[in-house]
Structures are given as structure tokens and as C-alpha cells.
Amino acid sequence: MLENGGGVIPETEAAAAAAIGCSQPTLNAFLSGTQGAGVEQSLRLAGWLGLPRREVLLMAGHDKLADVFDAPAPVYSPQALAIAAEISQLPEDMQRAVANIVRQTVRSMRAVTAQ
Numbered sequence: 333m334l335e336n337g338g339g340v341i342p343e344t345e346a347a348a349a350a351a352i353g354c355s356q357p358t359l360n361a362f363l364s365g366t367q368g369a370g371v372e373q374s375l376r377l378a379g380w381l382g383l384p385r386r387e388v389l390l391m392a393g394h395d396k397l398a399d400v401f402d403a404p405a406p407v408y409s410p411q412a413l414a415i416a417a418e419i420s421q422l423p424e425d426m427q428r429a430v431a432n433i434v435r436q437t438v439r440s441m442r443a444v445t446a447q
Contacts, residue, residue: 352376368392 349359354373361367362377369377369392378388386401408416419430 348380352380362392371397 344356345359346356349356352359352373353376354362354369358367358369358373359377362369362373369388371389371392371394374388374392374394375385377383378385381388384401386398389395389398389401415434419427422430
């Protein structure tokens with residue numbers, strides 16, 4: 333039995349390893365602390381165990397990448413959210429075109445205000 337998020341479920345290490353995309357010996361080595369897990373395996377393991385990704389990345393020795401999960405989420409203005417909602421209703425090729433126009437406009441406005 334292994335712990336998975338909210339409780340203990342019947343599961344073999346081999347089945348758990350398959351669920352996170354590694355071999356049973358690799359999972360066993362990571363769980364016993366004799367080998368670190370790669371970034372992708374750490375993220376899958378975090379999801380399978382229901383643990384915060386940052387916590388598992390730190391345990392696996394990926395400290396710099398774990399810091400990314402501490403970064404605050406960006407805050408968008410109501411105007412930016414309204415524009416994004418409008419653009420999202422367009423076909424994908426038109427979304428790209430509008431995004432390019434908006435980028436160019438913003439860059440031009442920054443250049444003017446910087447003078």
C-alpha cells in the first residue's frame with residue numbers, strides 16, 4: 333500500500349512507477365533517498381502523491397526550479413482581462429495576428445512615453 337494524496341490505496345511500486353513514468357527500481361531508489369528524480373519525474377510524482385510540486389522538487393534537489401513555484405502569480409488589470417476575453421473568441425490564427433498588433437502598439441507607446 334502506498335499513500336496517494338488523501339489516503340492509502342492498494343498499489344504496487346511497479347504500478348506507481350508506471351503511473352509516473354519510471355521503472356520500479358528508479359521509484360524505489362528515489363523513495364529511499366539513494367537516487368534523485370529528474371524534474372519531469374518529480375512533477376509527476378508530486379501529482380500522483382498529491383504533494384506540492386515545490387516540495388517534491390526540493391526533495392529531489394531541484395532547488396532553483398522549485399523557487400519558480402514560489403513566484404507570485406501575475407496580476408492583470410480588468411482592462412487586460414477584458415481584452416483577453418475578446419481575443420479568445422477569435423480563431424487561433426486571428427488571435428496571433430491581434431497579439432502581434434497589440435505587442436507592436438505597446439512597444440510604440442512605450443517608445444513615445446520614454447522620450
